[in-house]
Amino acid sequence: MAPKVYIDGKLYEKGEARISVYDHGLLYGDGVFEGIRVYGGRIFRCAEHLDRLFASARAITLEVPMDRQALQDAMHQTLAATGLRDAYIRLLVTRGEGNLGLDPHACPTPSVIIIADSIALYPQEHYEKGLELVTVSTVRTPANVLNPRIKSLNYLNNILAKIECLQAGAHEAIMLNQEGFVAECTGDNIFILKDGRLVTPPVNAGILEGITRQVVMELARGAGMEVLERNMTQFDLYVADECFLTGTAAEIAPVVRIDSRSIGDGRPGAVTKKLLQMFRDYIAASVG
Ligand code: PMP
Secondary structure (H helix, E strand, O other): OOOEEEEOOEEEEHHHOOOOOOEHHHHHOOEEEEEEEEEOOEEOOHHHHHHHHHHHHHHOOOOOOOOHHHHHHHHHHHHHHHOOOOEEEEEEEEOOEOOOOOOHHHOOOOEEEEEEEOOOOOOHHHHHHOEEEEEOOOOOOOOOOOOOOOOEOOOHHHHHHHHHHHHOOOOEEEEEOOOOOEEEOOOOEEEEEEOOEEEEOOHHHOOOOOHHHHHHHHHHHHOOOEEEEOOOOHHHHHOOOEEEEEEOOOEEEEEEEEOOEEOOOOOOOHHHHHHHHHHHHHHHHHHO
C-alpha cells in the first residue's frame, strides 16, 4: 500500500514526485490546501472540503485549474492507485512556477497536487489518557493580516506555536487571538463543555472553520445538546468541565490538562467520549 502522488494529471510514486523549485508554493507559501480523510473508500465530507478549497483559492485570487468534479475524480484516481480504503489525502493548489519575484502574475499555471497516503493516527494513549495543552505566546494571525479562514500553504504561525508547545513538553498549543480570546490549536479546533453546554470559539475569533468542528456541532445538536459559538478566555478553559479538540486527523481528542491545571477531574470526559463514539458511528453509517 504505497503512497501515490498526482501532479497536474500524472501519477507518481512518492520518491518520484517532483515540482519546480520556482513554484511560488515553495518560494512563498503561495497556495492553498486541504487535509481530507477517506473512510472505507469514501472521501469524508468531500463537498465541504472542496467548498473550503475554492473559497481559500478565491481569497488569494488563485484560479483552481480544475473543476470540482475533476478534482474529485483525480482524488479517487490517486486513492485507487494506493489500494487504500482508509487514507489521508492532501490536496494542494500552488501558484505554480514563476520567477524569483513575488508577483503571482509571473506564474501562469497553478499546479494541482494530490498526495494519498495512509493516515498517521494519533497514539491510542492520547485518547485514553487525554492531551496536555499549553497556551503559547504566538498569537494567531489576525484576520486583517492573513485570515486564518484561508487554508494557505503558509503555516509558519502554527509551526511557531507548535515549537513553543513542544519546548514546554505539551502535546498541543492553544493560540489566542490579538484580543486575548481563545482561537484554536495549531491544526485543530477547540471545544469545552460547561454546565452541559458545548462552547467553541466563533469563526470571527480568527480560526479555520474546521469541517470536523462542523460535524461535531451537527451531531451534538442532533442529540439535543446546546452548542454555542462564543468567545472564550483562558478562564473559561480552566473552569471547564471537559475540553476536547477536533480535526480531520485527530477526529475528537480529549484534553485533560491546560497550562498544568487539570480540566474537570483530569480524565477524558464522559461527553467527549460519547461524542467520539457518535462521530465513529456516524462514519460507520456513512460508509455503509
Ligand atoms: N485549525 C487549523 C489551523 C487546521 O489546520 C485544521 C486542520 N485542517 C483545523 C483547525 C481543523 O479543521 P478540520 O476539522 O477541517 O480538519
